[in-house]
Amino acid sequence: MRDFAYHRADDAAGAVALVAADPDARFLGGGTNLVDHLKLGITSPGTLVDVSRLPLDQVEELPDGGLRVGTNVRNSDLAAHPAVRRDFPGVARALLAGASGQIRHQATTGGNLLQRTRCVYFQDVTTPCNKRDPGSGCSALEGYGRYNAVLGLSEACVTTHPSDLAVALAAADATVVVLGPEGERRIPLVDLHRLPGHHPERDTVLEHGDLITAVQLPASAVARNATYRKARDRASYAFALVSVAAGLELDGEVVRDVRIAWGGVAHKPWRALLAEEALRGAVLTEDAVREAASAELAAATVTAQTAYKVDMVRNLTALALTRLAEGTGR
Amino acid sequence: MDVDLTLTVDGAERTVAVDTRTTLLDALRERLGVTNPKKGCDHGQCGSCTVILDGRRHLTCLTLAVAHEGAEVVTAGGLRGADGALHPVQQAFLDHDGFQCGYCTPGQVCSAVGVLDEVRAGHRSHVTEDLEADPELTDDEIRERMSGNLCRCGAYPGILAAVRQAGGAA
Missing domain, CATH: 3.30.43 (Uridine Diphospho-n-acetylenolpyruvylglucosamine Reductase; domain 2)
Incomplete structure (x- = not known):
């Protein structure tokens, strides 16, 4: 070192x-x-x-019912916060689905969003990887690909973003507060992470010296009736194969509003806007959710190793939303 | 680059010069001779280096020593009471054979102490069905909460029973 x-x-x-x-x-x-x-x-x-001791470690309840989460709030503390559990259960669920008890005490809110891929080739410096060493090639294209992306991938990089929290925040319409050399600015969470394109070495739109200082969460009915479901190879302490953050507001049986974001499928948390659009105003049935998810997944690019993800994320989305509709899924 | 570091380790204040690259685990083991926390994977995957850091269970392999100036570290070796009696979690591991080779045990014990504190504080887990209700120490809750500590001997049934006993859920 x-x-x-x-x-x-x-x-x-x-x-x-x-x-x-x-x-x-x-x-x-x-x-x-x-x-x-x-x-x-x-x-x-x-x-x-070291910014870990900066006093940005409070969860502030805003007058409009939203939350401002300091970047140094630890993942365990954010999951345990009463207002998060009550008003943003999808966020609490995502945090609790991530890592281990020890790591959740250590990991920060901003750091969680900026963690990097766990692609085995990115982490193995003896192999080519365009994200770690631009221009060197992508070993995952023809190598071990079980965790590879199915949406928004490029020839340069086929990896996925590993954060659970980021997926839930994408579904919760969160905004990231960033302090840079020129001052403070706000970035919608869904615009923070990039697709790989020709520059997979850049995970996010942040510039060198930009520091995430807080995450803001607006209160809403879809944030309150929300959940996070994660499929993985073992029951605990593993990264997602695929995951779903979902929020649902019904008017009788009709979808008044809905949020769907997917993890484990792309280089960024994938907000499924086409699927949401297909469901708004529709009667919420399992078939309707599957059809909506299929509309989003029409753009998927799969290999023999990743084909399972399309079915898995569709199934998980159907499970998440039908349970939320029954009032049992939070 | 060397930096002076002061820690309280198992009740004793210790000062040592450490290279900035030193992890807290290596500072404890190699510089201070505190070998209770074990180096298993050294990448945050096995939990054998777990200690109680400033009151919470914490890995020592994924953190730099220099970032913890002034911290209080309690290892499994520092859990005994003032009268020398074993901590209830330690006693429970003995009662239920919660180990075979013992290498992961100091980390398991510290993690279990943290789990019981967290349940008392009302922290929910991935398997807690109702986020609004106080969590109970069921076997599923113990398994989920202890998932960051691996045991290659497979002493999990004993570990589960030990945490259940120490948590008063026997």
Whole structure:
């Protein structure tokens, strides 16, 4: 591991100025992913600016019923917060479906969103990977591909984003508050992460020196009647094969509003807007959900190793929404 | 680059110079001689390095020592009471043979202490059916909450029984 300098930041603006001025500097949050990357040789910064002790660790209940979540709120604390459980159960479920008890105490809200892919080739520096080493090629195209994307992939990269939380936040219309060298700005969560295109080395639209300081969640009926379902190879402590964040507001049997976001299918949390559009105003039945999901999945690109994901995500979406309709699915 | 670091480890204040690249696990084991937390995978996948850090169960392999200036670390070796009696979780692991080789045990014990604290504090889990109701210490809850600690000997039935007993859910 390359030697690096360590600075503990006193304030967010100072941390941003330090990192922005040094192309070789990185923010250090909870560290669950970055420290592993240092060990694996995936990244070799010259300076780490530790932002994990900045006092951005509160969940603030806003007058309109929404929440402002400080970036340093730990995943376990966010899942346990009464307002999150009550008004954003899909977010609480997603957090609880991720990692282990120990890691949820360490992982931060902003860091969770900025974690990087667990593609085995990205994490193995002896293999080509366009995300880790642009232009070197993609080993996953013809290699182990069970976790590969089926939507929005490119020839340069076929990996998926690993976060559960990000998928639930995509369905909850969350906004990310970012502090950069030029000041603060807001980015809808669905626009934070990128599709790979020709530049899979860029996971997000953030520039060097941009620091996520908070996530804002607007209150809504679809956020309150929401859930998160995750399919994985073992019952606990594993990344998603596919996952579904769903929210539902019914008027009798008719869908007044609906949110669907998918994990494990793309380079970013995949907000299924076509499926949502197909369901709004329709009578909510299992068949209607399957048809809506199929409309979204018409664009899927599959291999022998990923074909299962199309059926799995459709099934999981049908399960999530029919249970929410029955009032038992939160 | 060396940095001075002060930690309280199992009740004793310890100061040591560490390279910034040192993980908390390596600082404890290699620099301070505290070998209770074990190095299993060293990548946050097995849980054998778990300690109680500032009151919560925490991995030590995925975190830099330098980020924990002033922290309080309690390892499985520091859980005994003032009278030397075993912690109820430790006693329960003995009572139920919650181990075979013992390598994962210090991490399992610290994690179990954390699990019981979290259930008392009302933290829900992935298998909690009703997010609005206080969680109960069912076997499914224990299995889910302990899933970050692997045991390659497969002593899970004993570990499950031990956590059940220590949690008063026997």
